Amino acid sequence: MSxxxxxxxxxxxxxxxxxxSVQEVLRGLPRTRIPLAPATMAGLINLRGQVLSAxxxxxxxxxxxxxxxxxxxxxxxxxxxxxxxxxxxxxGAVVDVEDxxxxxxxxxxxxxxxxxxxxxxxxQGRLLLALDVDRAVAA
Amino acid sequence: MSEFDExxxxxxxxxxxxxxxxxxxxxxLVELERNPASRDLLGSIFRTIHTIKGTSGFLAFSRLExxxxxxxxxxxxxxxxxxxxxxxxxxxxxAMVDRVxxxxxxxxxxxxxxxxxxSSVVARITDVLEGRAEAPxxxxxxxxxxxxxxxxxxxxxxxxxxxxxxxxPAGDEDAGRRNVAESSIRVDVDLLDSLxxxxxxxxxxxxxIVRQASSQHDVELARAAQRLNLIATELQxxxxxxxxxxxxxxxxxxxxxxxxxxxxCGKQVELAMVGRETELDxxxxxxxxxxxxxxxxNAVDHGLESAAERVAAGKPAAGxxxxxxxxxxxxxxxxxxxxxxGIDPERIAAxxxxxxxxxxxxxxxMATADILQLIFTAGFSTAAAVTNVSGRGVGMDVVxxxxxxxGGTIEIESVLGRGTTxxxxxxxxxxxxxxxxxxxxxDTYAIGQVNLLELVAxxxxxxxxxxxxxxxxPVYRLRGSLLPLVHLAQVLGVESDRSDGHVLxxxxxxxxxxxxxxxxxxxSTEDIVVKPLGARLKxxxxxxxxxxxxxxxxxxxxxxxxxxxxxxxxxxLERGNEGxxxxxxxxxxxxxxxxxxxxxxxxxxxxxxxxRLENIPRAAVEVVGTRxxxxxxxxxxxxxRLDRHLGVASYDPGADExxxxxxxxxxxxxxxAIVVDEIVxxxxxxxxIQHDIxxxxxLGSVLVRDRVVEVLDVRDAVxxxxxxxxxxxxxxxxxxxxxxSGTGSAFDALVKEAV
Numbered sequence: 001m002s003x004x005x006x007x008x009x010x011x012x013x014x015x016x017x018x019x020x021s022v023q024e025v026l027r028g029l030p031r032t033r034i035p036l037a038p039a040t041m042a043g044l045i046n047l048r049g050q051v052l053s054a055x056x057x058x059x060x061x062x063x064x065x066x067x068x069x070x071x072x073x074x075x076x077x078x079x080x081x082x083x084x085x086x087x088x089x090x091x092g093a094v095v096d097v098e099d100x101x102x103x104x105x106x107x108x109x110x111x112x113x114x115x116x117x118x119x120x121x122x123x124q125g126r127l128l129l130a131l132d133v134d135r136a137v138a139a
Numbered sequence: 140m141s142e143f144d145e146x147x148x149x150x151x152x153x154x155x156x157x158x159x160x161x162x163x164x165x166x167x168l169v170e171l172e173r174n175p176a177s178r179d180l181l182g183s184i185f186r187t188i189h190t191i192k193g194t195s196g197f198l199a200f201s202r203l204e205x206x207x208x209x210x211x212x213x214x215x216x217x218x219x220x221x222x223x224x225x226x227x228x229x230x231x232x233x234a235m236v237d238r239v240x241x242x243x244x245x246x247x248x249x250x251x252x253x254x255x256x257x258s259s260v261v262a263r264i265t266d267v268l269e270g271r272a273e274a275p276x277x278x279x280x281x282x283x284x285x286x287x288x289x290x291x292x293x294x295x296x297x298x299x300x301x302x303x304x305x306x307x308p309a310g311d312e313d314a315g316r317r318n319v320a321e322s323s324i325r326v327d328v329d330l331l332d333s334l335x336x337x338x339x340x341x342x343x344x345x346x347x348i349v350r351q352a353s354s355q356h357d358v359e360l361a362r363a364a365q366r367l368n369l370i371a372t373e374l375q376x377x378x379x380x381x382x383x384x385x386x387x388x389x390x391x392x393x394x395x396x397x398x399x400x401x402x403x404c405g406k407q408v409e410l411a412m413v414g415r416e417t418e419l420d421x422x423x424x425x426x427x428x429x430x431x432x433x434x435x436x437n438a439v440d441h442g443l444e445s446a447a448e449r450v451a452a453g454k455p456a457a458g459x460x461x462x463x464x465x466x467x468x469x470x471x472x473x474x475x476x477x478x479x480x481g482i483d484p485e486r487i488a489a490x491x492x493x494x495x496x497x498x499x500x501x502x503x504x505m506a507t508a509d510i511l512q513l514i515f516t517a518g519f520s521t522a523a524a525v526t527n528v529s530g531r532g533v534g535m536d537v538v539x540x541x542x543x544x545x546g547g548t549i550e551i552e553s554v555l556g557r558g559t560t561x562x563x564x565x566x567x568x569x570x571x572x573x574x575x576x577x578x579x580x581x582d583t584y585a586i587g588q589v590n591l592l593e594l595v596a597x598x599x600x601x602x603x604x605x606x607x608x609x610x611x612x613p614v615y616r617l618r619g620s621l622l623p624l625v626h627l628a629q630v631l632g633v634e635s636d637r638s639d640g641h642v643l644x645x646x647x648x649x650x651x652x653x654x655x656x657x658x659x660x661x662x663s664t665e666d667i668v669v670k671p672l673g674a675r676l677k678x679x680x681x682x683x684x685x686x687x688x689x690x691x692x693x694x695x696x697x698x699x700x701x702x703x704x705x706x707x708x709x710x711x712l713e714r715g716n717e718g719x720x721x722x723x724x725x726x727x728x729x730x731x732x733x734x735x736x737x738x739x740x741x742x743x744x745x746x747x748x749x750x751r752l753e754n755i756p757r758a759a760v761e762v763v764g765t766r767x768x769x770x771x772x773x774x775x776x777x778x779x780r781l782d783r784h785l786g787v788a789s790y791d792p793g794a795d796e797x798x799x800x801x802x803x804x805x806x807x808x809x810x811x812a813i814v815v816d817e818i819v820x821x822x823x824x825x826x827x828i829q830h831d832i833x834x835x836x837x838l839g840s841v842l843v844r845d846r847v848v849e850v851l852d853v854r855d856a857v858x859x860x861x862x863x864x865x866x867x868x869x870x871x872x873x874x875x876x877x878x879x880s881g882t883g884s885a886f887d888a889l890v891k892e893a894v
Contacts, residue, residue: 032693033582035631036679044685044693049340051670051685051693082673 001099005121007092007128008075011063014092015129016121021077025091028072042087047076054085060136061113079137086136097121097128147250153194154247155323160187161243164236168229175224184232185214191239203242206257209264210235216268231263328421331381338371338378339668345371383418386464386473389428390415393435397460400439407446407457408439417464419471423565426545427473430538434475434561435460437535442477442559452556454478470547471567476560482553484510494519511551515539546572546589573846574667574686575645576694578660580633583694585667585686590699592646592653593840594661594847599640606642615644615655622646624655625706627697631681635659649703656702663740664846665689669696680705731822731841733848734802734815737782741819741848743841744802750810751803752818760799766860769812771803776812779860781851785837804853809864811857 005016006025031043031054042056054074058066066072066089074085104119118130164187171180192207210232216222238260245253345367352364390412401408419427443449443458450456463474488502491513502510513519515535542549547565566572566589574585575594595615597605606615606624613624624644628635637659644655667686676682683698731743732752759769760778767778778801801812838850857864 030692032685032695034676034679034682034695035580035582035633036681037676041676044695046687046691046693048344049342049687050336051672051687053673053676084673 002096003099004094004096005128005130006075006094008073008086008088009090009092010057010061010088011066013129014123014126015057015088015131016092016095017075017077017086017131017133019094021079021133023076023078023083026074026076028074028087045074045085047083047085050083052076052083052085054087055137056087057131057136058087058089061116062111077133077137079133084137095123095128097123102130150198150246150250153198154243157191157194157239157243159325160191161236161240163187165233168232168236171224172226172229178218181214181218185211185218188214200242200246200252202252202255202257203239203246206235206238206242206260206264209261209268213264213268228267231260231267234260235264326381331378334378335382338375341371342375380418382420382422384421384424385416385418386424386471387412387415389424389431390462393432393462396432396435397439400436404440405445406439406443408443409457409459411459411461412463413461414464417466417471419565419567423471423545426541427547427563427565430541430549430563431473431475433538434563435462438475438477438479438559438561442479444480448480452480466567467564471565473563473565474560475563476558478558481555481557481559482511482514482551483555484553487511487513490519491516508552511553514551515549543589546587548589572667572669573664574696575664575847576662576667576688577627577645577658578662579627579631579658580635582633583662583688583692584627584658585694585696586645586647586656586699587683587696588664588846590647590649591847592648595644595646595655597642597644602640602642613657617646617655622653622655624657625702626657628657628659630702630706647699647703649699652703654703654706656699667694667696731848731850732802733819733822734781734800735817735819736785737816740785741846742781742785742815742837742851743822743848744804744813744851744853746821749802750805753801753803753812754798755801755812757797757799769801771810771812774810776803776810777861777864778812778814779856780814781856782814782816784856784859785849785851804857806857806864809861811860811864813856 004019006019006022007014007016009015026047029045029047031045033043034041034053040056040059042054042059045052045054058064073088073091075088075091076083076085078084101121101123102119103122105114105117109117116132116136118132121128121130164184167180167184167187171177171184174180188207188211192204192211195203195207213222213228213232217224217228222228238255238257241255242252242257245251245255349364349368352360355361393412394410397408397410438460439458443460444452446456449458459478461474461476463472463476465472484507488497488505488510491497491510492499492502496513496516496519497505515538519534519536539549542563542565545565547563549564550562551559552562553559573588575588575591577584577586595617597615606613607621608614609621613626614621615624616622622644626635643658643661645658645661646653646655669684670686672682672684680701681698682695683701684696685693686696688694732746732749733741733743735741753771755769755771760767761769763775767780768775769778770776799814800817801814802818804811804813838852840847841850
């Protein structure tokens with residue numbers, strides 16, 4: 001069984017979400033901050049007249065905050081009928097992976113981000129970390 | 140609307156529904172033949188026929204009822220397993236469906252069952268039911284249509300109903316009247332909502348294109364953009380309309396409610412409905428249903444007297460309950476009026492004191508109208524006895540809360556002995572609401588106008604003394620009573636960027652309580668389109684939605700109710716209606732000229748200060764010294780640009796227009812031309828001027844159609860343009876407030892001229 005992933009990078013690592021859950025990919029848009037919201041909520045964006053929340057994946061995965069100068073990208077995904085934008089560093093290729101390339105996260109990964117990862121696909125010379133979209137959005 | 144039309148509408152709905160059901164029925168019957176044991180199918184068929192039977196009985200289509208009745212019997216036995224399905228049974232059932240179709244067609248044609256004969260089908264089904272002429276007959280006869288065709292029905296077969304002697308309309312009339320089932324379709328609401336969203340996107344894109352086109356000097360492009368503009372606007376209106384439904388959808392159930400209730404209370408009630416075609420958004424219709432029903436029940440139960448009492452009071456024995464709906468100022472007004480005994484304010488006052496809601500001293504100082512509104516207070520019920528109908532503790536306060544939750548308001552008027560009127564004001568649609576756009580800590584927020592009572596601006600000097608504190612809790616003395624203050628920036632945990640000591644207070648009302656929200660700046664008032672927030676953000680309990688601003692940025696809409704709950708300890712809340720209201724400016728009857736001055740701001744000028752409204756060419760403005768002047772009817776008038784005077788000169792949308800809109804103001808022998816952006820309206824209403832905006836050039840603020848409009852201090856404005864304006868005129872002593880008392884009679888002509 002092969003699965004198709006949309007990949008993106010965060011702090012130099014390669015992450016991916018299943019292509020079916022992705023609505024679109026676009027360049028960073030101005031965001032309106034949301035006081036009192038959790039830090040992972042990076043604000044609200046206007047996507048062609050629709051108001052979407054933007055989720056800061058770095059914050060969510062416990063990665064260091066990004067350099068302000070880096071132009072961010074947005075991966076808009078649909079989860080449970082709601083669109084949400086994921087803030088990522090850059091967009092990678094769309095890749096097909098086979099089930100036999102998959103492995104669960106190592107036992108040594110214990111921080112909260114473990115819950116957000118389904119596991120890793122062993123690509124040529126690189127690991128593709130598959131994001132659990134439902135959890136990432138719900139957390 | 141006549142009773143016939145009403146009936147017509149019910150019949151139309153019945154037809155549409157039945158046509159749909161019959162198509163389903165055909166499919167089900169055929170399917171059933173292949174799968175004769177399916178209980179589900181039988182159940183579905185049974186329900187369809189049962190529905191048609193029920194409605195046809197109600198509408199007195201006796202033949203339709205007769206044929207569906209026997210059909211139903213047959214289906215019931217099949218469903219209960221007392222009979223099994225055979226091809227013969229299917230045949231008679233299909234024949235029955237055909238006959239039902241014929242009858243519906245006849246009804247659609249001229250409202251009667253025409254001359255469609257049903258007796259043979261009834262007989263065949265009865266045969267099957269009684270086990271006679273069972274399947275073999277049907278199998279032997281593959282074309283079992285021995286019953287007379289409609290055209291032959293004139294032959295006198297025992298008819299259950301007499302043939303109506305209606306001259307059948309000619310065929311061309313049929314063509315003229317569109318088939319009911321074809322002229323309306325059912326559309327999934329989700330589809331409508333998604334259309335609505337897409338139109339929203341289109342409108343935003345249109346805005347970008349129009350903006351681009353206007354900056355380029357391409358005539359073709361400008362023309363295309365213009366057309367796009369027009370089409371997008373019409374499309375938007377059209378889509379909005381699809382979500383609108385007449386209020387009659389709600390009212391249709393009320394005659395029955397009123398009848399039953401009247402019977403239960405032993406009262407005679409006549410129900411009149413006016414404006415039943417008034418439309419409002421379907422989502423609102425649902426929210427208004429319960430409050431409206433409650434008000435109607437109340438009116439019958441408490442409002443109207445018994446027949447004996449009415450006759451004794453010299454009124455007709457039957458009480459009159461009137462429902463009235465109409466559009467007014469971008470809102471839908473729904474009134475429930477009864478001509479009953481009215482509400483005795485003294486009883487209300489006594490009750491309020493009794494319940495501890497108000498003190499004796501408080502009610503003694505309240506105006507009658509305000510006392511009546513007390514019945515909306517929680518824990519108030521005037522029913523002396525708890526009846527079956529109302530007075531079960533679900534009081535008027537719940538009605539008020541429900542109406543307010545959809546951005547509406549409710550008020551009550553009553554004349555003792557003459558009757559009571561409850562008036563609901565509901566926004567046309569939940570999707571678009573008027574809002575105040577404010578800034579705090581550099582972020583933009585929207586506050587629904589429905590929560591806003593007034594704005595208070597304090598400059599640094601005044602703020603230093605006017606904002607006091609009660610053991611650390613900031614308060615402002617608003618007309619003598621302490622208004623608790625909430626700093627928006629603090630509530631949101633952000634850093635306010637206003638450091639000049641100015642304090643801007645939005646006086647808000649939520650859940651019957653008043654408080655002042657301190658904000659950094661007021662940007663504008665505008666109608667905003669409410670966008671829902673995701674579940675997680677809603678859970679923060681601070682924002683009720685988001686909206687897109689003109690520049691495409693997103694602004695959060697503050698949930699005023701939640702803010703009140705969050706920021707204020709219940710005990711420190713000032714009760715909105717508490718305390719004597721006599722310190723409020725008395726309601727005055729004034730005519731106001733409302734004008735836009737750019738930046739979304741509106742100002743009001745007492746019409747009595749205005750002599751004429753003019754358009755003057757921009758080119759006619761000349762400069763004398765440092766002042767702008769215009770020549771007008773042989774005089775030189777100083778020109779006052781209100782936008783500059785009040786500090787909204789940041790942008791000038793009318794800059795490329797050739798003419799200036801000016802208001803000519805005259806005192807004594809001198810005149811002045813006041814330049815505004817546009818003339819919005821002339822309003823003539825009981826208006827309460829709030830004298831608390833201490834901003835330069837303004838007298839205060841006033842609510843016009845639920846929008847805050849700033850009242851211009853004309854004298855101050857005039858002096859800014861010409862310091863010697865009043866010199867030598869007998870008006871030099873006139874105070875600006877005095878301008879309010881002027882009558883509008885001299886201005887009727889003016890208004891007509893202006894229009």
